[in-house]
Amino acid sequence: MTNKAVLSKPAPMPFASKLKQYQQRVDSALDYFLPADDPPEHQLAESIRYAVIGGGGKRIRPAMVYAAGEAVGADDRALDLPACAVEMIHAYSLIHDDLPAMDDDDLRRGRPTVHKAFDEATAILAGDALQALAYEILTENAELNISAEHRIEMLRLLTIASGANGMAGGQAVDLASVGKKLTLEQLETMHQLKTGALIRASIMLGAMCQPELAGEQQQALDGYARCIGLSFQIQDDILDVVSDTETLGKPQGSDAEQSKPTYPAIIGLDASRKLALEQHEAALEHLAGFDSRADSLRQLSAYIVERDF
Amino acid sequence: MTNKAVLSKPAPMPFASKLKQYQQRVDSALDYFLPADDPPEHQLAESIRYAVIGGGGKRIRPAMVYAAGEAVGADDRALDLPACAVEMIHAYSLIHDDLPAMDDDDLRRGRPTVHKAFDEATAILAGDALQALAYEILTENAELNISAEHRIEMLRLLTIASGANGMAGGQAVDLASVGKKLTLEQLETMHQLKTGALIRASIMLGAMCQPELAGEQQQALDGYARCIGLSFQIQDDILDVVSDTETLGKPQGSDAEQSKPTYPAIIGLDASRKLALEQHEAALEHLAGFDSRADSLRQLSAYIVERDF
Secondary structure, three states: OOOOOHHHHOOOOOOOHHHHHHHHHHHHHHHHHHHOOOOOOOOOHHHHHHHHHOOOOOOOHHHHHHHHHHHOOOOHHHHHHHHHHHHHHHOOOHHOOOOOOOOOOOOOOOOOOOHHHHHHHHHHHHHHHHHHHHHHHHHHOOOOOHHHHHHHHHHHHHHHHOOOHHHHHHHHHHHHHHHOOOHHHHHHHHHHHHHHHHHHHHHHHHOOOOOOOOOHHHHHHHHHHHHHHHHHHHHHHHHHOOOOOOHHHHOHHHHHHOOOOOHHHHHHHHHHHHHHHHEEEEHHHHHOOHHHHHHHHHHHHHHHHHOOO | OOHHHHHHOOOOOOHHHHHHHHHHHHHHHHHHHOOOOOOOHHHHHHHHHHHHHOOOOOOOHHHHHHHHHOOOOOOHHHHHHHHHHHHHHHHHHHHHHHOOOOOOOOOEEEOHHHHHHHHHHHHHHHHHHHHHHHHHOOOOOOOOOOOOHHHHHHHHHHHHHHOOHHHHHHHHHHOOOOOOOOHHHHHHHHHHHHHHHHHHHHHHHHOOOOOOOOOOHHHHHHHHHHHHHHHHHHHHHHHHHOOOOHHHOOOOOHHOOOOOOOOOOOOHHHHHHHHHHHHHHHHHHHHOOOOHHHHHHHHHHHHHHHHOO
């Protein structure tokens, strides 16, 4: 850690404990918002719960929402809405990405993927319903200190991050690039769409729960979000090369097997590690103007490049 | 037509001409909002345009938005946003419904379905991106007389109509009911979710472009929407039995072939026709308190039960 605010304060809560707190918090909120699976003829709700709650999941994106909200002193109670929304978008994208016509994965977090545990039609519909629910949650008529104008902005950010100029567009470019040689720049553009847009949305939605968010803070967090979005993807690519299947919960080396362009494939493993660390340092620099309330964001950035799963 | 307001006025524009006007209007708005397909590596945008614009489409749901807006004197310029939004939700659902894992249709409006013209992965992503775009449009920062609170309500209505307790849920129940014997009541519940929810949303979103919408008007339109939602589905089932493949743009009798429960299968063709007409009459009754500005809605209801495609 290079940041003075961290050094001059009593040791903050270890990030693993904090992440666990975030996870428990979003899990309880997700349980509240997801459809009940009691009507027996309605296996759609069951498949949605299986996908979102059943297998755990790191809840990194909700953690980003909470940590960004903390950093700007946002209304704490409001953060559950965007935290659930970004996790649902993420979960829906995993369900569809795993389909035979896409990445064709049988395992996700060590369990059968949704189309394996249920069937393909259910998996398609579960993803579709989850996407709708993610946005619906942001319209919740809760007694929260978020103005309707702010909610519209949040919805606008999240829909753009998810659509053709965000996650779905990135996935399309990714599929089109299998077996092709990409330049580092093309790879970065693809990842900015595929994973970066939703990570950025997670940070910004958390920050937008502070109604008085200052323009400089917003810009700084945007810069931070772009850095961790990139380091997150680089670390993912690295882990695909070095981890074993058990830790990863999906077949190791599956990217290389499918000839997907990755950072290690283009610039090598060592240069990839160096690039990830550089992005982490740059992320911290973007937070230079923030006080100790941004410590969770600082730790989160470190966690992203240190994680081994 | 049983309605006095219609009879006491000069003959209104024939509905076919009016529908054509609505179609041209929404087509031009869709062209504006859909992603540009110029980046050559980005066939996602091309597939989205192929699905939404390429094949024409009846644009019944946008017509519902425009006609409902007219009936309550809504800000005319605002109606393009919900008109495009409901058509995009409809288009995305068709793309996904046509997939091999769902209804497995090769033809749609007489052309190859999206997964046939492109591939399955592209079809899944095109549907996903279209769903996001539908909601994004409702957040457009246009200079329109719709308050942020109203937009949130519109987004809430549309997301609920599309999700697990609406269209996606209805499709799941539909798939689960193939080969099963449903009661008339179960069939109605399924259709209220699968097609009724989006039809109701189309009517209500159009009406909500009138910021001063009276409570009774809202309730009356809700009743109207439920009636035409039902007659629409009954007529669809009837057409599947009586039309030929060329007129329908999909293989005739495909519902029966897949042992899908339909109105003619449960209550017979004549009783189905009678039921559709009863719903049409009931729809008109809900409009009894409206003046001649609701004539388009009246004609629309008649059109739904008279159409032969």
